[in-house]
Amino acid sequence: xxxxxxxxxxxxxxxxxxxxxxxxxxxxxxxxxxxxxxxxxxxxxxxxxxxxxxxxxxxxxxxxxxxxxxxxxxxxxxxxxxxxxxxxxxxxxxxxxxxxxxxxxxxxxxxxxxxxxxxxxxxxxxxxxxxxxxxxxxxxxxxxxxxxxxxxxxxxxxxxxxxxxxxxxxxxxxxxxxxxxxx
Amino acid sequence: xxxxxxxxxxxxxxxxxxxxxxxxxxxxxxxxxxxxxxxxxxxxxxxxxxxxxxxxxxxxxxxxxxxxxxxxxxxxxxxxxxxxxxxxxxxxxxxxxxxxxxxxxxxxxxxxxxxxxxxxxxxxxxxxxxxxxxxxxxxxxxxxxxxxxxxxxxxxxxxxxxxxxxxxxxxxxxxxxxxxxxxxxxxxxxxxxxxxxxxxxxxxxxxxxxxxxxxxxxxxxxxxxxxxxxxxxxxxxxxxxxxxxxxxxxxxxxxxxxxxxxxxxxxxxxxxxxxxxxxxxxxxxxxxxxxxxxxxxxxxxxxxxxxxxxxxxxxxxxxxxxxxxxxxxxxxxxxxxxxxxxxxxxxxxxxxxxxxxxxxxxxxxxxxxxxxxxxxxxxxxxxxxxxxxxxxxxxxxxxxxxxxxxxxxxx
Numbered sequence: 329x330x331x332x333x334x335x336x337x338x339x340x341x342x343x344x345x346x347x348x349x350x351x352x353x354x355x356x357x358x359x360x361x362x363x364x365x366x367x368x369x370x371x372x373x374x375x376x377x378x379x380x381x382x383x384x385x386x387x388x389x390x391x392x393x394x395x396x397x398x399x400x401x402x403x404x405x406x407x408x409x410x411x412x413x414x415x416x417x418x419x420x421x422x423x424x425x426x427x428x429x430x431x432x433x434x435x436x437x438x439x440x441x442x443x444x445x446x447x448x449x450x451x452x453x454x455x456x457x458x459x460x461x462x463x464x465x466x467x468x469x470x471x472x473x474x475x476x477x478x479x480x481x482x483x484x485x486x487x488x489x490x491x492x493x494x495x496x497x498x499x500x501x502x503x504x505x506x507x508x509x510x511x
Numbered sequence: 512x513x514x515x516x517x518x519x520x521x522x523x524x525x526x527x528x529x530x531x532x533x534x535x536x537x538x539x540x541x542x543x544x545x546x547x548x549x550x551x552x553x554x555x556x557x558x559x560x561x562x563x564x565x566x567x568x569x570x571x572x573x574x575x576x577x578x579x580x581x582x583x584x585x586x587x588x589x590x591x592x593x594x595x596x597x598x599x600x601x602x603x604x605x606x607x608x609x610x611x612x613x614x615x616x617x618x619x620x621x622x623x624x625x626x627x628x629x630x631x632x633x634x635x636x637x638x639x640x641x642x643x644x645x646x647x648x649x650x651x652x653x654x655x656x657x658x659x660x661x662x663x664x665x666x667x668x669x670x671x672x673x674x675x676x677x678x679x680x681x682x683x684x685x686x687x688x689x690x691x692x693x694x695x696x697x698x699x700x701x702x703x704x705x706x707x708x709x710x711x712x713x714x715x716x717x718x719x720x721x722x723x724x725x726x727x728x729x730x731x732x733x734x735x736x737x738x739x740x741x742x743x744x745x746x747x748x749x750x751x752x753x754x755x756x757x758x759x760x761x762x763x764x765x766x767x768x769x770x771x772x773x774x775x776x777x778x779x780x781x782x783x784x785x786x787x788x789x790x791x792x793x794x795x796x797x798x799x800x801x802x803x804x805x806x807x808x809x810x811x812x813x814x815x816x817x818x819x820x821x822x823x824x825x826x827x828x829x830x831x832x833x834x835x836x837x838x839x840x841x842x843x844x845x846x847x848x849x850x851x852x853x854x855x856x857x858x859x860x861x862x863x864x865x866x867x868x869x870x871x872x873x874x875x876x877x878x879x880x881x882x883x884x885x886x887x888x889x890x891x892x893x894x895x896x897x898x899x900x901x902x903x904x905x906x907x908x909x910x911x912x913x914x915x916x917x918x919x920x921x922x
Contacts, residue, residue, distance in 0.1 A: 369921070
């Protein structure tokens with residue numbers, strides 16, 4: 329079920345930040361904000377919660393540590409006790425570099441995978457571009473047209489922040505598909 | 512700027528050392544004096560060991576101050592512009608540090624703090640090995656080197672802080688560029704002098720033992736404890752109404768990040784030094800760890816030391832919200848300073864070859880715990896000197912080109 333959206337197209341990131349703040353003050357629900365690059369402070373202006381990706385990194389790092397520890401314990405001591413240079417078959421200091429590497433490697437790879445999952449980036453994903461210039465030099469704020477929405481107030485607000493265009497779209501809209509172009 | 516931080520300019524325009532901080536510093540110094548007096552019960556070696564540990568810790572803070580200015584200047588770091596007076600004041604401790612290292616020289620001349628000063632007391636192969644290093648480890652050359660180190664440190668810090676004062680007067684941006692050039696030259700000398708000084712003052716306590724990691728390892732300790740000291744100084748200033756509105760949780764977030772990073776750097780070097788020696792198992796190298804492998808020193812060296820210096824700062828300050836909790840950064844900083852003491856304490860005290868009145872390996876005498884008070888005395892002296900130095904210049908470097916950016920620093 330596509331959601332109805334009211335979208336403003338902007339030229340300047342400062343305008344976008346101001347408009348997003350006022351949209352939230354006006355009580356509108358923001359569907360998303362599209363920008364060609366990361367705008368500093370936008371996540372806070374949109375009121376997004378702090379990313380959970382740190383917990384993925386921490387958990388997977390611990391997982392890598394546990395994996396390394398159990399693998400080496402099994403291989404060098406439990407399965408076949410190994411004597412290297414007369415040292416114990418459970419030489420903890422010799423494990424530490426491997427444990428460190430595995431913690432960093434698995435933690436790092438899982439962070440990347442977790443980021444792809446959180447951003448819903450996966451092979452075969454069909455991106456829905458709302459405006460052809462959003463990856464170039466234009467910004468867009470998409471506000472949900474629900475019970476909190478007020479068209480007069482929204483268009484006045486967008487105009488105050490020098491919106492170039494105001495569009496009625498829906499969440500399934502794809503600007504390339506509607507022109508019959510590639511998607 | 513994007514962030515709508517409300518910046519208040521109702522900061523006090525002049526700085527006078529707050530009475531509570533001065534009392535704290537004087538109290539710590541008194542504690543240190545009593546501790547130093549009592550440590551003579553354990554003999555001259557014990558007393559001078561405490562003096563050496565304290566001098567080296569406080570000298571490390573001053574070295575951190577100048578390295579902080581030089582490295583942020585080289586990296587075009589903007590965020591510390593509002594707090595740069597504090598590291599600048601930290602460098603003003605160098606002359607006092609020269610005096611305290613002069614005290615170490617008295618210990619060197621009058622006691623067996625450094626066994627290479629008395630090679631005739633050593634025996635057999637060990638004596639031969641100590642004699643073999645006499646070209647570097649002899650008293651006149653040690654004294655000359657000390658003068659060279661302090662000439663370099665004081666000279667560069669005077670020039671770099673002087674440029675900052677000139678910028679206060681004329682606001683000319685060219686001083687920032689000159690500082691950058693000076694910093695590049697200084698960092699070269701810093702690496703050489705800090706490595707050599709840590710070998711002269713600390714490692715030469717065990718003249719036969721060697722470790723190519725030792726310079727970087729001591730630098731890591733200086734770096735980590737320096738961040739902790741900087742955080743503590745800022746908290747002391749904030750508690751007394753200074754910098755309260757300009758140094759905020761964003762700056763402490765940076766300090767917290769640096770504490771996590773530098774503690775991990777310390778742990779990396781601490782462990783690498785141990786692991787390579789453990790692995791290759793060469794007698795000249797392992798003797799250092801043998802003296803700490805059994806008995807109470809094992810717990811100090813291999814358990815308490817890494818917990819205080821790495822486990823606690825790393826795990827506590829890893830979450831973002833904890834780094835922005837100024838109180839928590841302060842608590843972790845105090846723990847890191849105790850860890851810095853323990854790191855040096857476990858290095859200086861157990862001696863595999865202490866022939867005379869020094870403490871011997873595998874034995875942790877009760878009076879050696881008193882050295883923590885001696886070290887606290889030096890920290891008190893350092894805080895006192897920094898507070899006095901802060902009075903000499905405006906607390907805010909308002910003409911620094913990065914000042915506005917630093918006010919709006921946001922992480």
